[in-house]
Amino acid sequence: MWRLAGRWRRPGLGFDFRAASTAAMTCRAVVLSRFGGPEVLEVRPSVEVPDLRPREVLVRARAVSINPLDLRMRSGYGRSIFEPLLPLILGRDISGEVAAFGSSVSSLIVGQEVFGALHPTAVRGTYADYAILSEDELTLKPPSLTHVEASAIPFAALTAWRALKSTARITKGQRLLVLGGGGAVGLAAIQLSVAAGCSVSTTCGSKSIDRVLEAGAEQAVDYTVEDTELAIKGQFDAVLDTIGIPVNERIGINFLKKGGHYMTLQGEAASIADSYGLAIGLPTATAILLKKQIQYRYSHGIEKRGKKKNLCDGPVLSIGGHT
Numbered sequence: 001m002w003r004l005a006g007r008w009r010r011p012g013l014g015f016d017f018r019a020a021s022t023a024a025m026t027c028r029a030v031v032l033s034r035f036g037g038p039e040v041l042e043v044r045p046s047v048e049v050p051d052l053r054p055r056e057v058l059v060r061a062r063a064v065s066i067n068p069l070d071l072r073m074r075s076g077y078g079r080s081i082f083e084p085l086l087p088l089i090l091g092r093d094i095s096g097e098v099a100a101f102g103s104s105v106s107s108l109i110v111g112q113e114v115f116g117a118l119h120p121t122a123v124r125g126t127y128a129d130y131a132i133l134s135e136d137e138l139t140l141k142p143p144s145l146t147h148v149e150a151s152a153i154p155f156a157a158l159t160a161w162r163a164l165k166s167t168a169r170i171t172k173g174q175r176l177l178v179l180g181g182g183g184a185v186g187l188a189a190i191q192l193s194v195a196a197g198c199s200v201s202t203t204c205g206s207k208s209i210d211r212v213l214e215a216g217a218e219q220a221v222d223y224t225v226e227d228t229e230l231a232i233k234g235q236f237d238a239v240l241d242t243i244g245i246p247v248n249e250r251i252g253i254n255f256l257k258k259g260g261h262y263m264t265l266q267g268e269a270a271s272i273a274d275s276y277g278l279a280i281g282l283p284t285a286t287a288i289l290l291k292k293q294i295q296y297r298y299s300h301g302i303e304k305r306g307k308k309k310n311l312c313d314g315p316v317l318s319i320g321g322h323t
Contacts, residue, residue, distance in 0.1 A: 025049040029128035033087040035076035047089070047128065054104035055135050059114060062096040062147035064126045067155050067184075082123070091125030092117045094133070095141055095150035105135045113141040117154035156184035157192075159265065160240070164192055168238040168261040172197030175234065177255055180242035181217060182208025185265060189240050190215045201236070203228050229254070236260060 029047040034040050052058060070090045073082065082088060095115035098108050108114065116138035118125060124132065141150045164170045176193045180186045181202030193200045194216030201219040202212050212220045221231040228251055237260050239252040244266020252262050 025130075027129035029089050030091075031087045032074055032090055035074065035079060035083070037075070040074065041090075049130055050124070050132065052100065052102040052132065054102040056102045056132050057098055057105060057108060057114075057135055057138055058100040059094055059096045059116075059131050059133060059138070060099045061094050061126060061129055061131055063094075063151040064091050064131075065093040065151045065155075067092050069120060069155075070125075081121070085123050088123050089125045089127050091127035091131070092120065092122075092155040093151045093153070094118075094126040094131050095145075095147040096131075099130060101135070107135060108138065113147075114138045115141045115145075115147075115150040115154060117158055152184065153188075157188040159185050160188035160192055163240050163263045163265075164189060164196070164238070167263055168240075170196050170198055170238060174198045174237035176200045177232065177236040177239045177252065178202040178217075178242065179228075179239065179248050179252060180204065181212045181215075181220065183242055186240070186242045187212065187215055189242075190217050198237075201232055203232075239263065241265070 026046040026048055028043065028045055031042050031044050031047065032040060033042060049058070069077075069092065072078075073088075073090060093115075094117070096113070098110050098112045098114055100110065101108055116133055118131075118133055118137060141147070145153075164176070168176075170176060170193060176189070176198050178186045178189050178193075178200060179202075181190055181200075182204035186202065186204070190200050190202060190212055200217045201221070202217045203221045203223045204212050205224055206222045209220045209222060219232065221228055232255065234255075235257040236255050237257055239256050239260070239262045241248045241252050241262065241264040244264045249262070249264065252264075256262050
């Protein structure tokens with residue numbers, strides 16, 4: 001059961017949800033009370049919904065998606081931050097309808113179909129009948145997309161956008177290499193780069209070859225049967241590594257032009273903090289990044305710059321260029 005409290009505008013014009021309150025509202029939610037496998041997730045029938053802040057929107061979920069970050073967090077990634085906050089509701093993406101909104105929201109009305117994504121560090125996620133997002137985390141859902149399709153887009157696409165537009169600042173005519181183009185972030189990166197007038201090469205598994213070529217990649221290398229370093233030719237203005245294993249970092253750096261950008265979605269800060277605690281882990285991660293900066297500056301003639309970001313955020317590492 002749930003209810004919304006608000007005020008009447010004036011006779012005949014219906015209920016004003018702008019000042020709506022979610023006091024005493026509850027809904028079903030998938031709750032994480034401890035870290036582990038899928039079995040630790042628990043469906044609870046009556047979870048409290050917090051009051052809306054002025055810029056927040058209550059969204060009735062029609063579809064949500066499962067991101068790799070959700071799976072990693074469920075297994076304990078970021079436990080140094082999130083364990084004291086258990087129980088959590090996981091989930092970043094959502095597609096649904098506006099059910100209510102805070103007093104300062106001006107761009108949305110009740111009943112509109114919207115989709116969007118929460119920040120990676122949000123502790124109340126979207127695995128619930130009703131989720132709360134800020135106004136700027138939502139946009140109108142195109143009528144051509146189903147809720148299921150729309151829910152699969154935001155977090156992955158925004159991650160790719162942030163890497164390419166905010167960090168690498170790609171421009172028309174540049175070359176981009178995507179390591180792991182068959183995943184959601186990689187596929188979004190290919191489409192965004194092609195739309196910006198860039199040429200794209202990518203690595204992926206055999207099942208994804210046709211998909212990445214249809215998305216606009218000029219070259220797709222099946223890493224399971226080909227040697228990436230031999231199959232790909234030339235240098236690139238930006239390399240986006242969606243896999244984040246050491247061999248990919250070495251390959252990506254070697255393909256990078258001087259002054260280019262190497263970006264990875266798998267940062268070391270959270271994992272190290274989980275192993276050693278925040279007090280030791282964060283300085284250790286900073287020292288590792290500094291060591292890599294010096295290493296690549298002297299071995300490749302490029303400067304490696306790390307951006308200060310949230311521990312579960314991505315991309316977390318950038319080399320060269322205007323970061």
